[in-house]
Amino acid sequence: MSRIKNYKQHLVPLFEAFFITNDAQKIKEHLISNSNLPSPRANLELAKAFANMVEQYSEHESEKLWKLCSEIIKISAEEAPTNDPKEFLPFCGASGIGDIGSVSLYYFEQSLSMLKMLTNDSRWRIREAVCFGVQRLIRKRGMDTLNHLERWIIDGTLLELRAVAVAVAEPVLLKNEQIAYYALNLHKQIFNRIQNTADRKSEHFRILRKALGFTFSTVVCEVPEPAFKFMHDLINSRDPDMRWILKENLKKNRLVKNYPEKVEFIKKMLP
Numbered sequence: 394m395s396r397i398k399n400y401k402q403h404l405v406p407l408f409e410a411f412f413i414t415n416d417a418q419k420i421k422e423h424l425i426s427n428s429n430l431p432s433p434r435a436n437l438e439l440a441k442a443f444a445n446m447v448e449q450y451s452e453h454e455s456e457k458l459w460k461l462c463s464e465i466i467k468i469s470a471e472e473a474p475t476n477d478p479k480e481f482l483p484f485c486g487a488s489g490i491g492d493i494g495s496v497s498l499y500y501f502e503q504s505l506s507m508l509k510m511l512t513n514d515s516r517w518r519i520r521e522a523v524c525f526g527v528q529r530l531i532r533k534r535g536m537d538t539l540n541h542l543e544r545w546i547i548d549g550t551l552l553e554l555r556a557v558a559v560a561v562a563e564p565v566l567l568k569n570e571q572i573a574y575y576a577l578n579l580h581k582q583i584f585n586r587i588q589n590t591a592d593r594k595s596e597h598f599r600i601l602r603k604a605l606g607f608t609f610s611t612v613v614c615e616v617p618e619p620a621f622k623f624m625h626d627l628i629n630s631r632d633p634d635m636r637w638i639l640k641e642n643l644k645k646n647r648l649v650k651n652y653p654e655k656v657e658f659i660k661k662m663l664p
Contacts, residue, residue, distance in 0.1 A: 491526025
């Protein structure tokens with residue numbers, strides 16, 4: 394039995410009791426005590442099991458699950474700082490919010506709104522959970538979700554741009570050609586925002602730039618022709634951050650192994 398299935402078995406009676414009593418304390422205690430925090434790695438298998446349970450029950454118990462996830466994502470950085478076991482609650486809640494929105498059309502836009510808010514959380518682990526939640530929305534409501542993400546880019550914060558880039562750079566999702574082309578277009582729009590960003594010294598800009606240093610290569614692998622053409626168009630950019638992002642992606646094995654000649658050509662063109 395996989396660890397995720399094992400965790401789901403432990404969660405089933407806790408969820409069933411919650412639906413009867415409306416008391417989620419046992420679920421919260423279970424998540425906290427098995428969070429693996431403090432440590433470098435939270436219990437991702439348990440988080441996935443929790444999200445799977447939320448998705449499984451959302452069709453019939455969406456209102457109660459929405460209330461639960463909405464409650465736990467509000468646990469602030471002051472209450473549960475990075476690596477505190479209680480941080481695992483909003484971490485799980487963010488994925489759960491995505492699952493509810495993916496199953497229930499009623500909560501779809503609300504889930505995106507709440508996830509957008511969480512992208513600006515000071516805790517890196519919560520920002521990662523947002524990406525998981527968005528990916529779960531893309532998996533079930535692909536084009537609708539991607540259309541919303543495009544709006545994030547137009548007027549979003551740097552951390553919101555980062556969330557879009559990371560969320561769409563998921564290899565499993567990119568196997569869908571339509572999603573892959575859309576992901577490329579979203580990255581193009583993010584690059585355009587970067588070139589028009591004056592403040593390059595903020596921590597949030599550093600976080601965005603670091604993410605783009607690997608997300609773009611994932612997209613390139615699935616739509617190589619238009620993606621490499623776009624990289625060619627960027628070669629003459631005098632923007633040092635754009636050049637840094639290109640160079641970082643060209644180091645990735647996924648490009649070096651699959652497209653060695655194209656990678657070498659662009660490398661030679663970059664100073």
